[in-house]
Amino acid sequence: MSDRTRTSDVDVVILGAGISGSLLALLLGRQGLRVTVVEPKPAVGTKGADFLKPRGLRILAEHGLLDVLRARGALQRATIDFHHDGAPLLSYDFAEHTGLGYYLVIPYAETVRAVLGACAGLSTVDIRFDTSLVDVHTEGSMVTEAGLSDGTRLRARAFVDSSGSGTPLRDLIEPERRMISYDHGLWMTTIPSTRTRGQLYFSSERWLAYLYSVTAGSARVFVGVPSELEEAVFLRQSVDLTTKLSSFVTDEDGIAALDASAFERAPVSAFTSGPYHRGNAVLLGGSTFGCHPMTGQGMSYTMEDATVLAAVLGEARDADELDRLLGQRYEPRRAVHARLVEYGDNLARHYHDRDAYLGVHDVVLHGGDVL
Ligand SMILES: Cc1cc2nc3c(=O)[nH]c(=O)nc-3n(C[C@H](O)[C@H](O)[C@H](O)COP(=O)(O)OP(=O)(O)OC[C@H]3O[C@@H](n4cnc5c(N)ncnc54)[C@H](O)[C@@H]3O)c2cc1C
Structure with missing residues (x-):
């Protein structure tokens, strides 16, 4: 029987090699956990965020990835100029409003490749492109086994959906979504x-x-x-x-x-959802919330979520402890996301009105950092 047709035991199965799934795989791999990442595309996706703001940059720095991004051509910037009907509106200066003092711009695929490059040195992390989830087996609220399109069957302590779109895992959790649409x-x-x-x-x-x-x-x-x-x-x-x-x-x-x-x-849809987990099935990143791109913060918040989840998955010794820790430490991220989604919603509804936009623009939420 070939490697890819037998049943394997791992610690965590992650659906999606976007920024959230890749970073989670890296953080778990560095704790020595056995991780399989399942990505249906043949290579890293090109559609996603370009702006890395201080919250996300601090995480990348903590895990030694900032220099890698710079080597991949990330552009360091400090200001964004806003205009309304051709006249200056405000100039957002990261040196003035954030502790870090700058943001980076780099194509999304480069950020994901930097994280996956770091995973490549970890023997316990297996990233499978061109591979999909085909079925999941459950017992009560627990996912016990997953079948992949390459014939592999995986048993794991936890299954994380960071696919940003519908998978059988999300159906299992059945989160309620509050969708926001724009004009x-x-x-x-x-x-x-x-x-x-x-x-x-x-x-x-x-x-x-x-x-x-x-x-x-x-x-x-x-x-x-x-x-x-x-x-x-x-x-x-x-x-x-x-x-x-x-x-x-x-x-x-x-x-x-x-x-x-x-x-x-x-896409400009925004939404909040919940709950983020059921049993050992967990949602992450674009599977949990979407904010209007005008915030430039989705990826940075998602990277924070991945660090919280990695700590919980590393610490939990059994299913009960996992459920408890997710409830205590991971589910509260919903309130943090809701605030960002509401902020993006305010920006999106008021940008056409000079005074109203100035009224909702928040220097802390926009830079996403504290001095
Ligand atoms: C136009 C736009 C601009 C944005 N700009 C910014 C910005 O400047 N700064 C910022 O911080 N955020 C920005 N965001 C938000 C940011 O892109 C998201 O927060 C971030 O991409 C979420 O990462 P993710 O890994 O959870 O999901 P994704 O990046 O969507 O990655 C999901 C991965 O899962 C894979 N996948 C899909 N279906 C399946 C499946 N069934 N099974 C397994 N895998 C699957 C996909 O191929 C993909 O690789 C922007 C969003 C948009 C739409």
Whole structure:
């Protein structure tokens, strides 16, 4: 019988090699726990967050990953300039509002690769790309065994769903979701650029544009448009993107050359959910909450969650203790997430109104750190 058709015992099975699953695998592997990560894609995904703010950076630093990110080309920045209808609104200075004093910008895939690279040195961590979960066996509230598409069957003390989407594990936990929808869509492209400051533009007509360097020679451009105009701007191109942007974007770098057909839609749904676990099945990261991307904080909070969960999984000696520790230390993360989701919701509902936006903008939640 080959290795991949027998039943194996591990400590933790993790679904999804995104940032939350990868970091959890690393933290558990470093405690000597046996971990299998199951990822259906053939390689690390490219869609996700570019901004690493102080809360997340502190975790990466603690685990020796900050220098790795810098070596992979992470750009260190200290300010984000906000504008409304072409006039300056505020300039957020991380040196002024956060203890760390800066943020990093790096493509999501590079951050995940940095974490997976660190896992590669751990003999107890097995990362399987191109592999899916096909079934789970349960006894009461406990998951006892999982079958994978490569024929392997895994028994584990805990099963973590960090897939960001529906899996049999989430069905088992049956968390209630409070979905939040928005009256605008977000579209994204990448252009050649050497800009240095992050520039965020809002318009009273519910448009927004966010331009920032993501590598030394390229910038990300996010454009938010009222939902009723999305098709006309990006699919039919009957409304001219450049003309619209020129009415409120004052930094002309790259705007004239933008090609509406090169934009891809980015998800802007936000939600809170709960509970985060049942028995030994646990949800993590994008499976537990989603915040409006305007906060730039989803990944940083998720990395904190992974550290809390890694400590609980490392400490729990049996199923009862796991359930108790998850209740005491992990479930309270829901309140922390709810506050961030509410903050993102406020930003998203008020960005078109100059005074209302200034009223909801919170320097601590935005930088995500304490002085
Ligand atoms: C447009 C946009 C911009 C954002 N910008 C920022 C930002 O600047 N800063 C920030 O901090 N946060 C940002 N976020 C939020 C951030 O991307 C998420 O918080 C973060 O990606 C969550 O990580 P995750 O690992 O839980 O989920 P994901 O990153 O979604 O990873 C999930 C992984 O699970 C895999 N998977 C999918 N289905 C299955 C399955 N059935 N079984 C197993 N695996 C599966 C996926 O292929 C993927 O690899 C942004 C989000 C969006 C949508």
